[in-house]
Amino acid sequence: xxxxxxxxxxxxxxxxxxALAFLxxxxxxxxxxxxxxxxxxxxxxxxxxxxxxxxSLTILLLMIGVVLLRMGRLGFGANGELWRRVGQTSMWVIxxxxxxxxxxxxxxxxxxxxxxxxxVTLVAALLAWRVALGELPASGE
Numbered sequence: 388x389x390x391x392x393x394x395x396x397x398x399x400x401x402x403x404x405x406a407l408a409f410l411x412x413x414x415x416x417x418x419x420x421x422x423x424x425x426x427x428x429x430x431x432x433x434x435x436x437x438x439x440x441x442x443s444l445t446i447l448l449l450m451i452g453v454v455l456l457r458m459g460r461l462g463f464g465a466n467g468e469l470w471r472r473v474g475q476t477s478m479w480v481i482x483x484x485x486x487x488x489x490x491x492x493x494x495x496x497x498x499x500x501x502x503x504x505x506x507v508t509l510v511a512a513l514l515a516w517r518v519a520l521g522e523l524p525a526s527g528e
Contacts, residue, residue, distance in 0.1 A: 482512055
């Protein structure tokens, strides 16, 4: 996987996907996306949709922070090694969550969600996996 896509390309692509997902959640929050098309089609009303969108937006911001941390753009300083470990562990958690979300999308009640978001979350899981792996060693192993 490390040789198929560079760390930087995977990280930047993941940031773009997260930014697009953030914009999508803004449209969900605004009520422009049908309630049945999000959260597996299991939301009952607009209030649940609003809460779900706010939760999603918060999680997306945290994931953007983790990718930036993994890229070395946030949080090093005096506790650099600790932050590197936090970034790597968090990135593995994100990769697993996207893999599980891919399975959830396959089981969504709304066919649009299955068809649109299953490939997106699968790509996000693979990109997160690549970012979790980190840079290639300097020796080019």
